[in-house]
Amino acid sequence: MQFTVETAEPADAEEMADVHVRTWREAYAGLVDPAFLAGLRTEPRLRMWSTLLLRPDPERGSIVRVARSEDRGLIGFASLTLRPWPPSPPIEDPTSAGSLPPPAEPGNPDRAAGTDVANTDPGAELRTLYVIQDWWDRGVGRALLQSVLREADTRGVRWVDLWVLEANTRARRFYERAGFALDGGWQSEEIATGVFLDEVRYRGDLENLPRRG
Numbered sequence: 001m002q003f004t005v006e007t008a009e010p011a012d013a014e015e016m017a018d019v020h021v022r023t024w025r026e027a028y029a030g031l032v033d034p035a036f037l038a039g040l041r042t043e044p045r046l047r048m049w050s051t052l053l054l055r056p057d058p059e060r061g062s063i064v065r066v067a068r069s070e071d072r073g074l075i076g077f078a079s080l081t082l083r084p085w086p087p088s089p090p091i092e093d094p095t096s097a098g099s100l101p102p103p104a105e106p107g108n109p110d111r112a113a114g115t116d117v118a119n120t121d122p123g124a125e126l127r128t129l130y131v132i133q134d135w136w137d138r139g140v141g142r143a144l145l146q147s148v149l150r151e152a153d154t155r156g157v158r159w160v161d162l163w164v165l166e167a168n169t170r171a172r173r174f175y176e177r178a179g180f181a182l183d184g185g186w187q188s189e190e191i192a193t194g195v196f197l198d199e200v201r202y203r204g205d206l207e208n209l210p211r212r213g
């Protein structure tokens with residue numbers, strides 16, 4: 001079966017929100033609290049994607065791609081956020097996280113939309129990569145990843161990092177095959193009361209990551 005990869009449009013937001021919730025439930029069953037997964041709603045994700053896609057200024061720092069099949073419609077998406085450059089000046093509060101960007105998806109979907117910043121930093125973060133389960137292992141994830149990385153390359157990005165659930169072995173293997181490697185980053189994020197996501201960070205140099213296809 002065939003699929004295409006295209007730049008996301010505002011009209012895609014609703015399907016993206018549906019796929020977002022659906023793939024969380026499919027991919028994180030057994031990894032994340034079932035009651036939390038059952039309670040996921042599409043509305044916050046619809047807001048997030050609508051806001052992001054309605055402002056298509058290339059300087060805003062996000063690259064979003066969707067995969068579609070003729071019979072199923074939207075089957076996956078990927079988004080990447082370019083880092084602000086130059087970095088923010090040092091902050092005065094030494095207890096704050098400083099100029100570091102917020103943690104990546106998975107997590108609170110409302111902060112996964114990326115930052116609205118000028119885009120000349122050589123680094124970027126892969127914020128989302130989701131494919132519906134029926135389409136796993138057919139090359140969709142790889143094609144989406146290649147598409148966002150190819151665009152990142154044209155914008156001067158030299159390296160990409162991402163956060164992934166520590167227990168998400170499927171995704172971790174996928175990223176490792178693509179050329180990402182653990183960089184030692186680890187975080188445990190409380191996304192709802194008593195619901196923690198333990199995540200590890202991967203990083204890859206763009207010259208070693210797939211950009212064709």
Ligand SMILES: CC(C)(COP(=O)(O)OP(=O)(O)OC[C@H]1O[C@@H](n2cnc3c(N)ncnc32)[C@H](O)[C@@H]1OP(=O)(O)O)[C@@H](O)C(=O)NCCC(=O)NCCS
Pocket residue numbers: 023027105106128129130131132135136137138139140141142143163164165168170171173174177
């Ligand atoms: C992780 C994820 C994005 C990978 O996407 P995918 O579409 O399944 O990935 P691909 O099909 O491109 O590659 C997966 C495997 O299928 C293989 N494959 C690719 N095309 C294939 C084809 N046409 N036929 C058979 N196998 C194929 C690849 O070699 C790869 O094998 P590997 O994992 O052993 O390296 C997807 O599984 C997913 O959305 N998971 C749930 C959400 C998630 O965890 N996202 C990451 C959040 S950080």
